[in-house]
Amino acid sequence: MKRRAYIFVILFLLPLSSFAQSRIKDLARIDGINSMQLIGYGLIVGLDGSGDSPRALFTNQALKNMLDRFGISLESDRVRVRNVAGVMVTAELPPFAKVGQKIDVIVSSMGDARSLSGGTLLLTPLIGVDENIYGIAQGPVSLGGFSVEEAGVSVSQNMNSVGRIPNGLMVERELTNTLEGLEFFRYALFEGDFTTATRIAEAINSAMGDSIARAIDPVSVEVQVAPEFSGGAMAMISMTESITVTTDQRARVIVNERTGTVAIGGNVKLSNVAITHGALSISIVSTPAVSQPGPFSPGRTVQDRVSQINVQQEGTKVTVIPESNSIADVASALNSLGVTPRDIISIFQALKQAGALQAELVII
Numbered sequence: 001m002k003r004r005a006y007i008f009v010i011l012f013l014l015p016l017s018s019f020a021q022s023r024i025k026d027l028a029r030i031d032g033i034n035s036m037q038l039i040g041y042g043l044i045v046g047l048d049g050s051g052d053s054p055r056a057l058f059t060n061q062a063l064k065n066m067l068d069r070f071g072i073s074l075e076s077d078r079v080r081v082r083n084v085a086g087v088m089v090t091a092e093l094p095p096f097a098k099v100g101q102k103i104d105v106i107v108s109s110m111g112d113a114r115s116l117s118g119g120t121l122l123l124t125p126l127i128g129v130d131e132n133i134y135g136i137a138q139g140p141v142s143l144g145g146f147s148v149e150e151a152g153v154s155v156s157q158n159m160n161s162v163g164r165i166p167n168g169l170m171v172e173r174e175l176t177n178t179l180e181g182l183e184f185f186r187y188a189l190f191e192g193d194f195t196t197a198t199r200i201a202e203a204i205n206s207a208m209g210d211s212i213a214r215a216i217d218p219v220s221v222e223v224q225v226a227p228e229f230s231g232g233a234m235a236m237i238s239m240t241e242s243i244t245v246t247t248d249q250r251a252r253v254i255v256n257e258r259t260g261t262v263a264i265g266g267n268v269k270l271s272n273v274a275i276t277h278g279a280l281s282i283s284i285v286s287t288p289a290v291s292q293p294g295p296f297s298p299g300r301t302v303q304d305r306v307s308q309i310n311v312q313q314e315g316t317k318v319t320v321i322p323e324s325n326s327i328a329d330v331a332s333a334l335n336s337l338g339v340t341p342r343d344i345i346s347i348f349q350a351l352k353q354a355g356a357l358q359a360e361l362v363i364i
Helices: 057-069 194-208 232-240 327-337 341-354
Strands: 009-012 021-023 028-030 036-045 085-093 102-109 120-127 133-140 146-150 153-157 162-171 184-189 213-215 220-224 244-246 252-256 261-264 273-276 280-291 302-313 318-321 360-363
Touching (some): 036 133, 057 085, 085 120, 085 162, 102 120, 120 162, 184 194, 184 232, 194 220, 194 232, 194 244, 261 341, 341 360
Parallel strands (some): 009 261, 252 360
Antiparallel strands (some): 021 244, 028 184, 036 085, 036 120, 085 102, 102 162, 120 133, 146 153, 184 220, 252 261, 273 318, 280 302
């Protein structure tokens, strides 16, 4: 039986100061100015026998439809090529992208193609959620990996069924985003927080010398564009997004039991609590054994396995942890227990149930 070895990591997030200083542009975005996800179906040609097999009926049908447009008529069941692959083409159209601008696209195999290496995407229209065409994609695929197969032995690096086409999409339609004539604009925080939203409004008012900003809710801060302000909303956004704000953070402990990672935020505190934690170790050793019959007996040789079970329980002790007010105190208290990161995960879960962990416990 194979056993997997896991490496556990504990991250104690120690702030350089009591609170972090961040620019508004790193904490929030302008509400209402959004990108658009685009999607389309296309064909990649020029593959070295690593494309879709005839079992991929949608690829055969798409190839037949394309050839029909060029005046070549074929029945789809007679198409037998392995140099073509059907792919889904996706891209994200930026908010202020202009007609003629080029952006990257992602191509992902839909069939049983072994590799998209060396392929070229044919002309593919990409549509948005409103079913309008916003761009045309075409170009050679870049994988950043390889796949080699010879005599039943294959060697591959990275994913060969997904690739990128740099500057592969030419924008044909613009999004209707504009900053002209705006009297108000709104910052939308990436992570909602009452205190941080209030501090952003106060920082803007202090920097501009006027009460032009107000926190509407934990996620939204509304800013008024003064009519006499030169440059309008564009200049106002440029000036306010560079203002630094003293952010606030929730006290959180993030636990990922799959990877063994424990991230402890700088505001985490512990109340007075006593902890005892012991480990029960059980090992099962199975040894092959052969049973031989007596001489000249009608018996037969039998193979069997003899199992031995060992149970070992480590001694436990009760450790009293005083109330802690800093992440350094929490780290020192956990280290005093001499436990492993996996044990720490169980301890944090027990501390939360006991009400001694003054933080939000998030298990991912």
